[in-house]
Amino acid sequence: MQTKLASGIVVALVIALFYIVSFPLNTWLSATMPRHQIIQLPAMIFLGVLLAMPLHRLQVKDTAWGIALLIYVMASLVFWMLPHSIDYAFVETWFNRLMHVNMVTVGLLITAVMRGIRFEVKILFIGMVASMLMATGVALRSFNILLCSSYSIDQQRETGMYVILIGVAVYILTVVTFGRMLRANRLRQTQ
Amino acid sequence: MSAFTIFSYTLADAGPVPRPMPVFNLVAQDSSSFTISDLHRFTLVNFVYLNCPDVCHKVNNKIEEIYHEFDSTIVPSKLGFLTISFDLANDDIRKLNKYREYFGEDLRGWTFALPHGLSEVQFDKILKEIGIWAHRVPDRGIINHSIYMFLVDEHQTIVKTLDPARLSNAEIINQISQCIPGVAHAN
Numbered sequence: 001m002q003t004k005l006a007s008g009i010v011v012a013l014v015i016a017l018f019y020i021v022s023f024p025l026n027t028w029l030s031a032t033m034p035r036h037q038i039i040q041l042p043a044m045i046f047l048g049v050l051l052a053m054p055l056h057r058l059q060v061k062d063t064a065w066g067i068a069l070l071i072y073v074m075a076s077l078v079f080w081m082l083p084h085s086i087d088y089a090f091v092e093t094w095f096n097r098l099m100h101v102n103m104v105t106v107g108l109l110i111t112a113v114m115r116g117i118r119f120e121v122k123i124l125f126i127g128m129v130a131s132m133l134m135a136t137g138v139a140l141r142s143f144n145i146l147l148c149s150s151y152s153i154d155q156q157r158e159t160g161m162y163v164i165l166i167g168v169a170v171y172i173l174t175v176v177t178f179g180r181m182l183r184a185n186r187l188r189q190t191q
Numbered sequence: 192m193s194a195f196t197i198f199s200y201t202l203a204d205a206g207p208v209p210r211p212m213p214v215f216n217l218v219a220q221d222s223s224s225f226t227i228s229d230l231h232r233f234t235l236v237n238f239v240y241l242n243c244p245d246v247c248h249k250v251n252n253k254i255e256e257i258y259h260e261f262d263s264t265i266v267p268s269k270l271g272f273l274t275i276s277f278d279l280a281n282d283d284i285r286k287l288n289k290y291r292e293y294f295g296e297d298l299r300g301w302t303f304a305l306p307h308g309l310s311e312v313q314f315d316k317i318l319k320e321i322g323i324w325a326h327r328v329p330d331r332g333i334i335n336h337s338i339y340m341f342l343v344d345e346h347q348t349i350v351k352t353l354d355p356a357r358l359s360n361a362e363i364i365n366q367i368s369q370c371i372p373g374v375a376h377a378n
Contacts, residue, residue, distance in 0.1 A: 087197040087335075091326055145356045146246075147196050149324060149335035 007054035014051045014104075018044075022100045030090055033151035033159045038166070041080060044100045048107015058108075059115035066117035069109050070125050076106050077129070081136055083147035090150035119181050126174040133167030136160075197324050198337040202352060205322030212236075212347045213317045217275065217304040220288040224307060227273070228347050233371050234271045235353075237340045238323055240278035241286055242332055250338050250355050253363075255294050258301055260364050267300025269371055274303045277318070277325050277334050279311055322352065342370055 021029065021043050029040040052058055060066045079085055080099050089096040114122060140160025146153050193203035214226050227234060237254060239247035251274065258272055266272070276282040282305060291303045306314050311327070318325050325336040340363075342351035350370050353363050368374045 082194075083196040084194055084200055087326075149197055149326065149337070150328075 003054070010050060010054045014047050017050075018047055018100065018104065021047075022097055026093070026096065030096065033086070033148065033155035034162055036086065036090075036151075037081075037159050038162045041099070041103055042166075044103030045107040045110070048104040048109075049111050050107075051104065052108045052111035058112045060113045061116035063118060063121065066113045066121060069113050070117075070121070073106050073109055073113075074125075074128065074132070076102050077132070086148045087150050090148075119185075123174060123178050123181075126170060126177065130167050130171035130174055133163050133170060135167075137162070137164030137167055198339070201319060201324040201337060202322040202339060205320060208352060209344075209348045209350050212341070212343045212349050213320045214347060215309060215314075215317055216307040218284060218307045220284060220291050220303045222284055225304075227343060230271055230273075231345050232267070232269055232271050233345065233367075234273050234343045235340055235367065236273045236275065236321075236343055237338070237355075238275050238277050238318070238325070238336065240276055240334050240336075241282050241290055242278065243334070246338060250340075251294065253355050253360060254301075254340070256360050257363055257367075258294075258298070260360065265371070265374055269374060270300070270367065272301040274301070276303075276305050277314075277336060279306065279309070279314060280327075281332065321349070342367055344370070 021040060026040075029035045060069060080089075080102070085095075085099075089099050113125075137160045140147070140163060141157050142160075143156070144153075147156060151159075194200045212227055214228050216224060216226055218224055227236070235254070235257075237250060239251060241247075254272060254274070258266065261270060276287060284305065287303045287305060291298065291301075294301070306317075309317070315325060321341060322339060323337045325334055327334050338355055340353040340355060341349045342353065344350050351366055353366060355363070358366070
């Protein structure tokens with residue numbers, strides 16, 4: 001009974017936060033590129049992760065399905081980083097909300113797959129995300145031409161710097177996770 | 192790759208060059224009415240709006256340098272320059288004329304103009320046909336837009352698209368010169 005209540009509270013919280021980020025705060029969050037790409041987009045992924053928390057049975061153990069879903073996740077992330085998509089999301093509010101829904105789904109799927117998939121796939125996925133973020137960040141920082149018509153070149157460079165920092169953080173997370181898993185495996189083998 | 196940015200997508204969506212330049216009515220800085228088909232010469236067309244915080248003025252400064260690179264045997268007889276404003280709501284002939292004065296007193300062959308008799312919706316449609324992305328940001332007076340320049344020949348055909356963000360003045364002059372018969376520029 002208590003678990004159901006907790007799950008209900010989490011779901012209600014996610015819906016409330018989704019509404020706040022996607023509706024009343026949307027104009028403010030879309031006003032600059034760093035807010036849109038560094039706050040709004042990851043906030044939606046976080047909401048997806050939060051939504052998956054009480055859904056303990058939601059996990060993908062099958063490697064083939066897991067990899068297929070992670071490819072979908074990567075494709076979604078790449079799609080919403082394209083300058084054309086960012087511009088269209090700025091111009092059309094419905095398209096921006098499509099991004100929100102897609103990112104919540106991404107958060108939900110990442111949690112489901114990470115719960116059940118084998119260690120090697122987890123490390124590969126986190127490593128790929130880190131590389132993609134760092135490469136995107138470097139591109140945004142180094143390009144001397146405006147990529148998104150909706151934002152300025154200064155905002156483009158600022159976003160690039162934050163994306164690099166997030167990429168480095170995710171890379172450190174990859175190394176730490178790899179080390180921990182390796183140690184846990186060794187301990188298991190020695191026992 | 193053409194879909195990577197909204198600028199490149201809109202340009203690619205307009206089709207490959209050579210393609211016809213849409214003909215629409217314009218009013219020049221001296222209040223005279225004309226269309227591109229009245230010019231009967233090669234014309235380098237670009238689009239700006241006067242409230243632009245920076246990029247439009249940078250592009251026009253670049254065009255000013257290019258304009259002065261061509262001698263009087265080429266401009267205005269063989270090549271003209273046409274700067275058209277996007278901003279139907281805020282720009283007018285008086286402002287455009289004053290703005291033109293910043294680039295010098297003797298600007299023969301460089302016309303600044305406003306579209307005439309067109310609604311914003313109609314003009315946006317024409318811009319898309321040309322290959323220009325323009326979006327008016329509500330309540331902020333800002334127009335997000337492409338900065339491509341188009342070389343239009345005497346038959347109103349777009350023969351060249353030039354990107355001032357990627358090309359140097361020398362490259363632009365060279366590409367324009369190659370298109371105009373009898374013009375061989377030393378650059």
